[in-house]
Amino acid sequence: MTSYPKGNLLPDHVRNAIRAYLRKASPERPVVISSAMREIRPLSEPEVPDDELKISIATEALKAGLNIHFDGPDN
Incomplete structure (x- = not known):
């Protein structure tokens, strides 16, 4: 089992998934966290x-x- 240190250190694939999601976001509407x-x-x-x-x-x-x-x- 892998554990991650605290302090907002995410695996690269998770950070990449976040960035990919945000690239699709419209600057005119807020990103809904849920x-x-x-x-x-x-x-x-x-x-x-x-x-x-x-x-x-x-x-x-x-x-x-x-x-x-x-x-x-x-949420």
């Missing part, structure tokens, strides 16, 4: 916690100049 999670989660490994994945999606979206929408604590 939608991004639904698409990216199956490509990530179970050891990557949901909170870490959500933060990484939001961080990459902001770096790309996109708005984000956190749509609830359960």
Whole structure:
């Protein structure tokens, strides 16, 4: 089993999946975190916690100049 150190260090394939998802995003509409999670989660490994994945999606979206929408604590 692989474990990942804390501190927003994701495997390259997960970070690449996030970036690919964000390249399709419209700068005129916010990135909806739950939608991004639904698409990216199956490509990530179970050891990557949901909170870490959500933060990484939001961080990459902001770096790309996109708005984000956190749509609830359960999503």
